[in-house]
Amino acid sequence: MAEKLSWSDLRRALAARANVSEKEANAFLTALNAQIIEALKSDKQVKINGLGTFKLQAVATRKSVNVKTGEEITIEGYNKVAFVPEAGVKELVEKGSGTQSTEHRAQTDNAAKIADVDPIQKLGAQAEEIVDLLGDLGQSPKEEEPVVEEPKAEEMVVEEPKPEETVVVVEQPEVSVQPAEEPVAEDPKAEEPKQEEKPKKKSHFWRDTLICVVVLLILLVVGYFFLREQISGWVDSIVNGIHEKTEMQAGEANEDQNAVSFEDEQNAAGSVATNESDAEELEFTYTKLITTERLTNGSRLAWLARKYYGSPVYWPYIYAANRDRVSDPDMITIGTAIRVPQLTKEQLDTTNTQVIRLLDKLQRAN
Amino acid sequence: MLTKELIGQVVNTTKLTKKNAEQLLATTTAIMRENLLAGKAVQLQGIGSLEMKERKARTIVHPRTGERSIAPSKNQLVFKPVGNLKDELKKI
Numbered sequence: 001m002a003e004k005l006s007w008s009d010l011r012r013a014l015a016a017r018a019n020v021s022e023k024e025a026n027a028f029l030t031a032l033n034a035q036i037i038e039a040l041k042s043d044k045q046v047k048i049n050g051l052g053t054f055k056l057q058a059v060a061t062r063k064s065v066n067v068k069t070g071e072e073i074t075i076e077g078y079n080k081v082a083f084v085p086e087a088g089v090k091e092l093v094e095k096g097s098g099t100q101s102t103e104h105r106a107q108t109d110n111a112a113k114i115a116d117v118d119p120i121q122k123l124g125a126q127a128e129e130i131v132d133l134l135g136d137l138g139q140s141p142k143e144e145e146p147v148v149e150e151p152k153a154e155e156m157v158v159e160e161p162k163p164e165e166t167v168v169v170v171e172q173p174e175v176s177v178q179p180a181e182e183p184v185a186e187d188p189k190a191e192e193p194k195q196e197e198k199p200k201k202k203s204h205f206w207r208d209t210l211i212c213v214v215v216l217l218i219l220l221v222v223g224y225f226f227l228r229e230q231i232s233g234w235v236d237s238i239v240n241g242i243h244e245k246t247e248m249q250a251g252e253a254n255e256d257q258n259a260v261s262f263e264d265e266q267n268a269a270g271s272v273a274t275n276e277s278d279a280e281e282l283e284f285t286y287t288k289l290i291t292t293e294r295l296t297n298g299s300r301l302a303w304l305a306r307k308y309y310g311s312p313v314y315w316p317y318i319y320a321a322n323r324d325r326v327s328d329p330d331m332i333t334i335g336t337a338i339r340v341p342q343l344t345k346e347q348l349d350t351t352n353t354q355v356i357r358l359l360d361k362l363q364r365a366n
Numbered sequence: 367m368l369t370k371e372l373i374g375q376v377v378n379t380t381k382l383t384k385k386n387a388e389q390l391l392a393t394t395t396a397i398m399r400e401n402l403l404a405g406k407a408v409q410l411q412g413i414g415s416l417e418m419k420e421r422k423a424r425t426i427v428h429p430r431t432g433e434r435s436i437a438p439s440k441n442q443l444v445f446k447p448v449g450n451l452k453d454e455l456k457k458i
Contacts, residue, residue, distance in 0.1 A: 005401040007411040010394070018393045027380055028390045033412050035375040039367040040455060049369040050395035052443070054413075056455060078456040083416065083445030092403060093418055094440045 052085040284320050284362060286341035295336050301329055308340050309348055316362035414447035
């Protein structure tokens with residue numbers, strides 16, 4: 001494990017650094033710690049500049065199972081002390097200079113240095129290394145040339161990015177570069193720049209596709225509006241034509257019916273009646289409120305509907321009763337007082353298709 | 367409680383002046399930071415200990431795209447409260 005800076009070490013270091021006696025340093029540190037604990041108890045939070053914040057975090061009561069017996073037990077909620085480092089401190093720590101990771105740090109530093117170098121230079125250096133290695137392997141120098149040239153081709157693209165065509169052309173040499181680089185894999189330096197190179201290409205690719213998609217979308221939208229106007233004109237003319245026809249037919253039919261048919265009249269009366277009931281259903285009214293409930297964190301209209309009406313499907317009623325307070329049923333504000341209307345039996349009958357239609361309408365109407 | 371208030375409390379219970387206390391606190395935190403960054407665990411008597419530990423690299427899944435990637439290893443500060451304080455604060 002790591003070494004410790006014990007309490008007395010801290011005291012001594014403080015005395016030396018701040019030019020005070022050890023006694024004074026001790027008095028300060030003891031008072032400091034006592035106050036931190038006191039503050040944790042009273043305020044549940046202590047912020048210490050230059051270090052971080054000690055917090056008291058509540059852990060909620062939860063259910064668990066006794067592993068041996070399978071019995072359900074409840075674990076009571078409790079508080080725990082947590083420490084959140086200050087942003088600057090956290091950053092320093094993440095960069096890390098721990099004893100166990102000194103090597104690691106050296107590597108990352110190295111990588112950072114390489115990252116600072118211009119990518120073109122990197123490619124050049126990389127190519128040189130490849131040439132060296134190939135030379136070591138005793139292979140013919142012909143193979144080296146394409147490797148050296150290819151990065152140049154990439155340079156061109158880096159300097160003047162063009163649309164997709166050039167990108168496609170460049171991607172092919174990349175494929176051919178990779179096998180040539182594989183023997184270098186042992187060398188971490190050569191590998192790292194390669195990794196950094198790829199995302200660049202990718203971002204090029206993504207940018208191009210993004211532009212394409214945006215252009216397509218714009219075209220679609222423009223086309224949609226253009227077509228819609230035309231089509232609506234069409235549809236209007238067709239509908240008008242049909243209307244005229246039906247009116248003509250209806251007129252004829254009326255003349256026919258005037259002659260006889262007692263039954264038909266009855267039917268007509270019936271249909272009028274159903275139409276009337278339709279109209280009644282379509283208007284949602286309520287006279288009494290069951291209650292008004294304040295929304296708490298996590299509650300929804302559907303839950304209220306289940307609580308008061310027995311099923312979440314009736315939530316549009318609640319929504320309808322609270323139009324003035326709830327603009328979007330998916331985004332309700334915590335603390336809003338929601339009116340829960342008293343509903344009649346007919347309104348709570350999901351076997352009735354009219355009720356379902358009403359619910360559907362309430363849900364959609366904004 | 368903020369640092370200012372904390373210093374005020376410390377000043378109330380000791381003979382130190384506010385300026386002195388501020389200076390001492392700054393020095394203390396500086397010492398602690400240096401030691402923490404050097405990989406040492408710092409003990410705070412009666413409170414607990416702070417230590418820098420390595421958090422290992424792990425694979426993470428992007429919740430929306432389901433893409434898998436590697437979160438690199440990093441160091442983080444770990445605080446371990448003293449048993450006494452832990453029990454004392456459990457029920458407040």
